[in-house]
Amino acid sequence: MKWLRSHLVGMFAVLALVYLFIPISVIIVLSFNKPAGKFNIRWNEFSLDGWTNICGVPGVCESFLTSIQIGLISALAATVLGTLIAFALVRYRFRGRSTTNLLIFLPMATPEVVMGASLLALFLNLQFPLGQTTVIIAHIMFIISFVVVTVKARLQGMDPRLEEAARDLYASPGQTFRYVTFPLVLPGILGAALLGFALSFDDFIISFFNAGTLVTFPIYIWGAAQRGIPVQVNALATIVFISALAIVLFVQIRGQMKRKSLTAAPANPATIDVLPRS
Amino acid sequence: MSTITSSRNIEDLRLENLVKSFGDFLAVDDITLTIPAGSFFALLGASGCGKTTTLRMIAGLEDPTSGTIKVGNTDITGLRAFQRPVNTVFQSYALFPHLDIFENVAFGLRRRGIKDVTPAVEAMLELVELAPMARRKPAQLSGGQQQRVAVARALINQPDVLLLDEPLGALDLKLRRQMQIELKRIQTEVGTTFVHVTHDQEEAMTMADTVAVMNAGRIEQMGHPADVYELPKTAFVANFLGQANLFSGSVTGRDGEDLVVATNGLSMRLPAQRNSATGTELLVGVRPEKMTILDEVDAGKIPTGSNLVTGLVTDVSYTGVSTQYLVEAPWGQVLNVFEQNVIVGDRCEVGDPVLVHWAPEHTFGLGS
Numbered sequence: 001m002k003w004l005r006s007h008l009v010g011m012f013a014v015l016a017l018v019y020l021f022i023p024i025s026v027i028i029v030l031s032f033n034k035p036a037g038k039f040n041i042r043w044n045e046f047s048l049d050g051w052t053n054i055c056g057v058p059g060v061c062e063s064f065l066t067s068i069q070i071g072l073i074s075a076l077a078a079t080v081l082g083t084l085i086a087f088a089l090v091r092y093r094f095r096g097r098s099t100t101n102l103l104i105f106l107p108m109a110t111p112e113v114v115m116g117a118s119l120l121a122l123f124l125n126l127q128f129p130l131g132q133t134t135v136i137i138a139h140i141m142f143i144i145s146f147v148v149v150t151v152k153a154r155l156q157g158m159d160p161r162l163e164e165a166a167r168d169l170y171a172s173p174g175q176t177f178r179y180v181t182f183p184l185v186l187p188g189i190l191g192a193a194l195l196g197f198a199l200s201f202d203d204f205i206i207s208f209f210n211a212g213t214l215v216t217f218p219i220y221i222w223g224a225a226q227r228g229i230p231v232q233v234n235a236l237a238t239i240v241f242i243s244a245l246a247i248v249l250f251v252q253i254r255g256q257m258k259r260k261s262l263t264a265a266p267a268n269p270a271t272i273d274v275l276p277r278s
Numbered sequence: 279m280s281t282i283t284s285s286r287n288i289e290d291l292r293l294e295n296l297v298k299s300f301g302d303f304l305a306v307d308d309i310t311l312t313i314p315a316g317s318f319f320a321l322l323g324a325s326g327c328g329k330t331t332t333l334r335m336i337a338g339l340e341d342p343t344s345g346t347i348k349v350g351n352t353d354i355t356g357l358r359a360f361q362r363p364v365n366t367v368f369q370s371y372a373l374f375p376h377l378d379i380f381e382n383v384a385f386g387l388r389r390r391g392i393k394d395v396t397p398a399v400e401a402m403l404e405l406v407e408l409a410p411m412a413r414r415k416p417a418q419l420s421g422g423q424q425q426r427v428a429v430a431r432a433l434i435n436q437p438d439v440l441l442l443d444e445p446l447g448a449l450d451l452k453l454r455r456q457m458q459i460e461l462k463r464i465q466t467e468v469g470t471t472f473v474h475v476t477h478d479q480e481e482a483m484t485m486a487d488t489v490a491v492m493n494a495g496r497i498e499q500m501g502h503p504a505d506v507y508e509l510p511k512t513a514f515v516a517n518f519l520g521q522a523n524l525f526s527g528s529v530t531g532r533d534g535e536d537l538v539v540a541t542n543g544l545s546m547r548l549p550a551q552r553n554s555a556t557g558t559e560l561l562v563g564v565r566p567e568k569m570t571i572l573d574e575v576d577a578g579k580i581p582t583g584s585n586l587v588t589g590l591v592t593d594v595s596y597t598g599v600s601t602q603y604l605v606e607a608p609w610g611q612v613l614n615v616f617e618q619n620v621i622v623g624d625r626c627e628v629g630d631p632v633l634v635h636w637a638p639e640h641t642f643g644l645g646s
Contacts, residue, residue, distance in 0.1 A: 169386035
């Protein structure tokens with residue numbers, strides 16, 4: 001009973017993790033499968049075909065690279081624009097500021113189907129040819145909101161006295177931004193860019209409406225799902241998962257090491273206890 | 279040390295008719311004062327009295343509504359913060375968290391385009407005794423050390439005026455005492471004018487050569503700490519800087535150098551030159567430690583000419599150095615009396631009828 005009480009929370013945590021990771025592990029395991037029929041659903045036989053011949057199925061690598069390209073371009077553009085908007089919203093008082101603050105949330109709150117469909121209507125009306133450009137425009141549009149929210153939070157959390165201190169110490173407005181504001185907001189901007197890339201890479205609904213004949217990775221998988229998803233898709237998905245995991249681990253470990261050096265610092269009392277003479 | 283102690287002439291800081299209003303609220307109400315070069319000046323007041331606003335205007339972080347700020351004869355009112363020969367030690371320090379201690383201290387020099395900053399930074403870190411910490415980040419330092427980095431970061435620029443905004447507010451009592459002495463030492467060593475804003479009257483009195491007590495945007499009284507304490511000119515100053523017992527009364531006559539005042543049916547005396555009231559109505563004041571408390575039976579020990587109040591002890595607190603009594607006068611007013619614990623033997627107890635007396639030369643008169 002006592003054992004149960006002290007381990008219950010841990011057991012629930014393990015169950016929750018299992019729940020989260022079973023679907024992912026299925027994908028990873030099946031990337032080493034040699035499916036018996038068209039559908040890669042049942043385990044048949046171990047094979048490295050999906051990995052050694054990763055571009056073996058026509059279109060799969062092209063769509064993967066297309067998605068990465070779209071993700072990089074839209075994340076970059078949205079981060080630049082969103083950061084500028086965030087600075088304007090936090091630093092300046094102007095007419096329509098609170099309206100902008102509200103409207104920025106709109107793309108996040110709008111159902112993707114609605115946004116995808118209305119963007120399509122817009123492009124058709126303008127007779128703008130559908131393709132990579134329209135997908136990028138659409139992605140930038142909805143990523144901006146997330147960037148603004150992330151960078152704004154970082155900016156608002158910054159002590160305004162730090163910038164005052166810089167001004168007090170002979171930094172011109174430009175220097176204050178370059179040497180104090182920007183380095184302090186940078187982690188927020190990088191986080192926003194990563195999030196933006198993930199959102200773009202991941203997006204199916206809005207892309208599908210506005211892609212025309214362009215095939216992004218999610219669109220490819222959706223198309224393949226009807227005919228049977230090739231093993232290569234599992235392999236590529238595994239690569240994406242492991243890359244994401246690697247980034248998270250890298251950030252975590254770096255943070256841990258930083259904290260360790262913080263706590264280890266006072267270990268040498270001879271150097272830390274230089275107290276003022278009294 | 280030659281890189282720190284400047285041989286150039288430091289000039290007076292002059293505020294002329296300085297006003298700052300935020301909407302309808304008058305934060306600083308027409309302040310004119312001269313802070314002598316090289317002095318340690320304290321602006322003392324409760325929060326919201328306008329002392330920090332005054333400091334921020336001197337730093338250039340706030341624009342005055344009207345008035346001028348001068349260093350010597352140079353008008354700096356129109357200069358922006360980064361153009362002024364003034365540096366600030368901010369409340370809670372505002373050290374740059376992404377830079378190490380060395381770079382924090384070097385920041386001002388680098389911004390002014392000085393190439394070789396190492397000797398100056400090292401000398402400065404030596405002065406504040408933080409040389410071994412040069413490559414640490416601010417978060418790795420204790421509160422007292424961060425405080426000294428903030429001082430070093432400002433002082434390295436050899437400002438004409440160093441502004442300190444509640445610099446010791448975040449430290450615990452013991453460290454605060456140490457830092458008070460430390461700051462005073464640094465000030466003497468570099469000779470720069472220090473303008474120190476604080477709400478802690480003890481801190482202001484310990485460190486400053488001149489104290490200005492601010493209230494509601496104005497300077498109520500200014501002078502050497504001892505002078506202001508011994509002879510407050512307003513009731514606010516009397517109560518803000520230490521404690522005071524005040525009796526309202528009116529002048530009934532004059533006896534030589536002394537005024538005779540009738541208050542609550544008693545007659546008290548105070549030297550005419552210690553009275554700052556203009557009319558006949560006034561507040562007669564005395565500091566608690568100037569009073570002597572006696573058992574009723576010892577009435578004979580009271581020197582002639584003393585001011586005297588009878589009363590009942592309502593509270594006794596022993597604080598080690600002194601004993602603090604609350605004594606209720608016949609008209610209901612409760613007096614504060616401090617007695618040094620130099621006498622061996624009985625102290626007065628709660629309920630004792632006592633005599634409280636003090637010399638007229640410790641009495642002061644205030645406008646009511």
